[in-house]
Amino acid sequence: MRCVESEMLRAVSRLNRASPFVVVFSVLALCLSPTVLMLALRPNEAGAFGLRIDTLLIALAGSTLLLSFPRRLWLGLAILSPWVLLAPLESFYVFYYGKPTDVHVLGILSETNSEEVFNYLGFKLFPLLGVVWAIAGILFFAIRKACTQTWEWPFRARFWVFCISILILAMPMVSVVLDPMNPPIRAVVEADVHEDLGQASVSPELAALAELYPLGVPLRFYSYWREKRTRQSYQAQIEQFRFGASLATPPKERRIHVLVIGETGRPDRWQLNGYPRETTPRLMRQSNLVSFSDFISPWAWTRMAVPVILTRKPATNRSAFFPERSLISAYREAGFKTYWLSTQSPLGVHDSSIALHAAEADVTRYYNPANYKLRGGVDGDLLAPLDAILGSDESLQLIVLHTLGSHFNYSHRYPADFDYFRPSLGDLPHADLHDRRQRIEIGNAYDNSVRYTDHFLAEVIARLEATGATATLFYVADHGENLFDGECDESGHGHQTEFDFRVPALFWYSERFARAFPQKVELAQRRRHAPLSTTSVFATLLELGDLQTNGDSLASSFIHPVWTPASRMTQAGLDFDRSGRDARCRSLVVVGKVH
Secondary structure: HHHHHHHHHHHHHHOOOOOOOEEEEEHHHHHHHHHHHHOOOOOOOOEEOOOOOHHHHHHHHHHHHHHHOOOOHHHHHHHHHHHHHHHHHHHHHHHHHHOOOOOOHHHHHHHHHHHHHHHHHHHHHHHHHHHHHHHHHHHHHHHHHHHHHHOOOOHHHHHHHHHHHHHHHHHHHHHHHHOOOOOHHHHHOOOOOOOOOOOOOOOHHHHHHHHHOOOOOHHHHHHHHHHHHHHHHHHHHHOOOOOOOOOOOOOOOOEEEEEEEOOOHHHHHHHHHOOOHHHHOHHOOOOOEEEEEOOOOOOOHHHHHHHHHOOOOOOOOOOOOOOOOHHHHHHHHOOOOOEEEOOOOOOOOOHHHHHHHOOOOOOOEEEOOOOOOOOOOHHHHHHHHHHHHHHHOOOOOEEEEOOOOOOHHHHHOHHHHHHHOOOOOHHHOOOOOOOOHHHHHHHHHHHHHHHHHHHHHHHHHHHHHHOOOOEEEEEOOOOOOOHHHHHOOOEOOOOOEHHHEOOOEEEEEEHHHHOHHHOOOOOHHOOOOOOHHHHHHHHHHHHHOEEEEOOOOOOOOOOOOOOOOOOOOOOOOOOOOOEOOOOOEEEEEEEOOOO
């Protein structure tokens, strides 16, 4: 801190001798530093609007517009000062993740607390605060000097700077209006609050503007506010909804139930299900574990698949919003303390419909400072907060862990010491999910991500065992994935193939749970090879918790005595079990149209 203080004093000394030009240049340089850093970290990419110089010019125009708005220079500096003070924090994020902050970051900040921020930043916090404090001192003396010296913009200079800034900023806006392939700005600004939760909140051009600093910050806050308002509107609609849930029998000992929602799972890549590679070595040694071999998800998109897991939403319902609460609220009604811990996002095109239900929990926390497109946190980051929850004296707990599992880029989903199968995507300078030439690296990286999921689940189970409670863990992935299987040229998900819909699912139970509910355990083991679907998870989780609801049958639970197999419909309206299969990619097709 002494070093920072001495540097600040020297800077202030130089400032006292500085001209208005030097002051303006220095402040603009600080304001542009996040954008310059972003361009420096993307040497092989064009700028947001084509040429890299365009990106820098637009960012500069946003700063000069604020600076030249008032005639007195001290007032312009004061207007610009918040962005200058935030620039080190923005640069810190850009440096670590290669992109600017966004709606995801704003959502996490709104859900976190000071202790979690300190745990994330660690000792980096003090240098960051020192830099912000030094810049604040420099800004104070700059504004004071501009005020006492009565520095003002020459009329002609201010006029031309202001007009040129407006012109540069108008160029991308005009392209939005004139390009017939893009939605008009009016559709963005005047969008109805009841639009589908899966719809993007801004056009591509405005999204590109939102990446710039400081110009894009208001757009990020606008997107954040808009998505929050939409979510709150839906929350208000289900505010009075109740399941009338209660415990069927009074608990005599502590009960803990954990639901782990996986991401982009392939059951045939799990050693536990017969895969020849050692992708689940720890789960292979685990007792009291049931792996379900014929489990599907009706949707291959996260935002549609996860609500089916959490609620009574039918598989064929195509709305992003389902007007009922989730199993989290049912557990709360029955007296459980509920938690939602996530390495996914609190807001965004793929996340808002899920966050709607996450907000039902007593405690909702997001632990990944970057979204799924970047190398951010890994699922193991949830273990420390899980320890704190399990270490409490609460007698009834439901904990939902929403993980990133095996979402592309697969090599981002595990630490370096889990890069077991090589070569993997981490060995390539540019990973491309759709480049068949990277098929070997894609497959190896995917298997590494499964091996890390094995580690994560084994660690959660070990922690549950250590509590000595009546405990269960249920894991299921939201959807599957294509990995250039056979001669098929498809990768990723959403292609209507069998690999899109088959998902891994498993059930672990403690010895105390087995003694308290032997029939539930016996039925789970008996139906390990039955045709199951995520549409049964809601009822199954309620039955695992020994919950009952008013007038609601839990017969769709596959650990219910009278459960019977039902049609397994998928997003395209095809029955998974009665549809034919395309020979090349195993795509679901109407029987009689198999090629």
